[in-house]
Amino acid sequence: MIGENQVSPKQVLDFATLKNAFIDLKAINLLIQRDNFEELIEESLKENPEEFITEDRIKDLIIRKETKLSGVSQEVIVEKSGKRLFRDEYSSKFRILDECDVTGKSYSEGKVGDFLSYFRDKFNFLEPLLHKRQGFEPKPLSRLDRTAKNKEVHFIAMVREKQKSRSGHLIFKLEDLEAECTGLALKDDNKIMDICRNIMPDEVLGFRAVKGNDDLVIIKDVLWPDMPNRKLKTINEQLSIACISDIHIGSKMFLEKEFSKFISWIDGDYGDEKELEKVSRIKYLLIAGDLCDGIGVYPDQINELNIKDINEQYEVFASFMKRIPESIEVFIIPGNHDCVVRRADPQPAIPKEFCKELHALGNFHFMGSPSMAEIEGFKTLLYHGNSMHQVNANVSGMDFKRPEKTMEELLKRRTLVPTYGMRHTLVPERKDYLLIREEPDIFLTGDMHHKGYSNYKGVLCLNAGTWQTVTKFQQELGHVPTPGICPTIDLSNGKITENCFYQPTC
Numbered sequence: 001m002i003g004e005n006q007v008s009p010k011q012v013l014d015f016a017t018l019k020n021a022f023i024d025l026k027a028i029n030l031l032i033q034r035d036n037f038e039e040l041i042e043e044s045l046k047e048n049p050e051e052f053i054t055e056d057r058i059k060d061l062i063i064r065k066e067t068k069l070s071g072v073s074q075e076v077i078v079e080k081s082g083k084r085l086f087r088d089e090y091s092s093k094f095r096i097l098d099e100c101d102v103t104g105k106s107y108s109e110g111k112v113g114d115f116l117s118y119f120r121d122k123f124n125f126l127e128p129l130l131h132k133r134q135g136f137e138p139k140p141l142s143r144l145d146r147t148a149k150n151k152e153v154h155f156i157a158m159v160r161e162k163q164k165s166r167s168g169h170l171i172f173k174l175e176d177l178e179a180e181c182t183g184l185a186l187k188d189d190n191k192i193m194d195i196c197r198n199i200m201p202d203e204v205l206g207f208r209a210v211k212g213n214d215d216l217v218i219i220k221d222v223l224w225p226d227m228p229n230r231k232l233k234t235i236n237e238q239l240s241i242a243c244i245s246d247i248h249i250g251s252k253m254f255l256e257k258e259f260s261k262f263i264s265w266i267d268g269d270y271g272d273e274k275e276l277e278k279v280s281r282i283k284y285l286l287i288a289g290d291l292c293d294g295i296g297v298y299p300d301q302i303n304e305l306n307i308k309d310i311n312e313q314y315e316v317f318a319s320f321m322k323r324i325p326e327s328i329e330v331f332i333i334p335g336n337h338d339c340v341v342r343r344a345d346p347q348p349a350i351p352k353e354f355c356k357e358l359h360a361l362g363n364f365h366f367m368g369s370p371s372m373a374e375i376e377g378f379k380t381l382l383y384h385g386n387s388m389h390q391v392n393a394n395v396s397g398m399d400f401k402r403p404e405k406t407m408e409e410l411l412k413r414r415t416l417v418p419t420y421g422m423r424h425t426l427v428p429e430r431k432d433y434l435l436i437r438e439e440p441d442i443f444l445t446g447d448m449h450h451k452g453y454s455n456y457k458g459v460l461c462l463n464a465g466t467w468q469t470v471t472k473f474q475q476e477l478g479h480v481p482t483p484g485i486c487p488t489i490d491l492s493n494g495k496i497t498e499n500c501f502y503q504p505t506c
């Protein structure tokens, strides 16, 4: 706390001398402004009795005390060497679902056959999901010409094209594996127009419609593949998963000090006993991409970099990660800034030549984006979120400040990339790795640089924000990020706790 009555330099110096401490002048000048100068000196010595007390040391102690994290109660420095934490005793239980990850399996040559396989795979997975819907009796589009005019028809189709007519109706070119038709949403039917506006090209949907002339149908209702309604999964064990994203090491806006503080926190290096108990329950850490800022990702990025060598960016990343205790399992996927892998979805894992030391450690798991791991029985879907801008631009009510809403739209569509193209780069693999084949219990994304949480039909959706303050580019777009937060999920009750390390966000 800043003192109302300034103490004198002599008082500070006398106290330091009494404690056999050496202290520099700048530290004294800082301490004379603090009522709690004695406490700060004692705490500094408690951590290192031989220490020469500097201005930086005092500043660090003040920051710790004033952050939400450590301001709760008296800080206790834990002697970890002699203390085993819960996570050290607990054996992790997880498996990585390799079949959901493109790493080492990218065979696309971008030929017509690849595109055909990609779209067929998508249709063949989503079509049976829609088929199961109650009260919905879809027939193949090839049977449409045998249906009488004005009769109700149900069918499942992929949206090949979406257009607005001159008179304001919405026209859709729809197709299944054998035939096609034209779907019309009438402009005076407000209810159907509201629904159809949010349809994106390449989606596979169920339609209830009325047969018109020739291959024309008037759309009356639309079904999305969606998630089933489930209860949020919990377990008896009080374990936590910590989530972070979009660290952007190498950027001038990377919050280095705050990120370092986060690493110390997860390591159990500071915080009161209550905080340490919380941290000791963290057995898993998920990182949803954009580990580094990369190079040449956006125009004039070079001016916003303080590390201009890509190898060095990952070396710095590794140096932070090495401070994470071995008893925490760390799952890492790339993002669009991680230009050591392709930017197009699905992205393979960060290759071994980067972060060599981490790859050699048993607790670091590098996976592609998207990928899935089953952690303590929780199917956990990780995706950086490259397509989220595409959804925000095409679905009403979406906003980068509410990334959880965009995530819900992806779950509803059972795909992480609804549309091929639309400024989104996608490699047409013969298997569509972007489909949400397994129903996740936890769904983590990043990319939006904004925190967001929700429970969508039993799926815990979480966007972890960022560790980078606002860039020039974001400023121009009016984006205000929420940096410096590490949300943790308590697996015993599904509760999300924000752990905040950056004062303006807290």
Ligand SMILES: [Fe+2]
Pocket: 246, 248, 290, 335, 337, 447, 449
């Ligand atoms: Fe990012």
